[in-house]
Amino acid sequence: MEHVIDIQHLSKSFGAHEVLKDIDFSVDKGEVVCIIGSSGSGKSTLLRCVNLLENPSGGRIIYKGVNILDDNHDVYAYRTKLGMVFQQFNLFNNHNVLDNCIVGQTKVLKHSREDAKKVAMKYLKVVGMEQYINAKPKQLSGGQKQRVAIARALSMEPDVMLFDEPTSALDPEMVEEVLKVMKQLAEIGLTMLIVTHEMEFAKDVADRVVFMDGGVIVEEGCPEQIFNNPTQERTREFLKRILK
């Protein structure tokens, strides 16, 4: 299988605090990988290192055969290939829904506005927000904001989508509408790396589940293995706590 992203010996420290320790991990094309683990285990940091919102302290991130941590590598071009969805949505407050999905295409990818609009409408339709293109972010509910944020990331037509707890800031009744969209993306074969506390969703949608604890990957495997027959004591403890 072809790796879209291949992470080797990745480490990250904040001062003396070593948050990620020697992480080896890859994502294949079309794969849906869910990262689970307790709070503070380094899941967000791993995701943020992958698109270089955090600067890794060591290791390699191989994308298309080159290490993007090499000094002369174009970070900005690389980031356009990864779509990021944040827990807090982070829609651009000064743009309406449509422009949120267009601005990256026109300003970064240098596409024409007409082309950008077609692409944006396509993905806004995917997330079911095409009727709201004139709305400003502050006029939307949390679930709607997150769906627009997903459309914004998709509009860049990235190779991989990264999700950092996309439903954790949502009221319970809005979680489902976002998970539904994500499930739909998984079905059409999008490559996705998802940090989540939604165990049912992970069981249901993931091709592979990664359990992290204390800055290391403790165990990874298909959902049946991780949830039904974990080999590691730490995984068992975590699942017992969270699924009780």
Added chain:
Amino acid sequence: MSFDWIVKIMSENWLMFIRGAGITLYISIIGTILGFIIGLLVGVIRTIPIPERGVKKVILKIINFILSVYIEIFRGTPMIVQAMVIYYGAALAFDIDMNRLSAALFIVSINTGAYMSEIVRGGIVSIDKGQFEAAHAIGMNHIQTMVNVILPQVIRNILPATGNEFVINIKDTSVLNVISVTELYFQTKSVAGNNFRYFESFFITCIIYFIMTFTVTRILRSIERKIDGPDNYVMYANQMQVDRPENMMNRTTNDI
């Protein structure tokens, strides 16, 4: 009787008052706009994230140091003194006989710039970190992030403070009379020097200043409301030909 004098002074000197007010407005408008631009530039430069090492770090540190010196000096000294030092200093040091009006514009702009730099910087750091991260995550560099995402929000937020600077400039250009710029205060002094009716002459000027500042404040408020836009949005009825979700993997850039 004072009121008769006011009418008399007005009718005899209205052209001087108008000219003075015109110069005052001109200096304060241009000074505020240039100062605003200086403030934006300095604010953007001062918020460039400093890399952990390398030449860029050293250069940025030096630039930031120079910019803080600029800000501290111009905020820490009175404009009336700056006017004297710059105007006569330029003549003494470089043998430049500055045009008085250019000197005035320069002093007001650079002074406003120093205040605006801090206002802009405050505006930038108060924007949610998530806005920067989202912009970086779709591949924007610092300049693109600033221009397309951060500054539009900052400018909206600092508009009241900018209006404040504008009003201060309208009033503070009066100190430029020390280098004989023919703004409103200077003109009034000339008028009063001829007729010896100081109260009446300056009372007229007082009203003119107030009319100017009040009008400017009102205009800025309405601009703020315009920028904020309507409170509700129009639902978009979909007439565009849009791909079906199932086709979404047929991408324009198919290059994995």
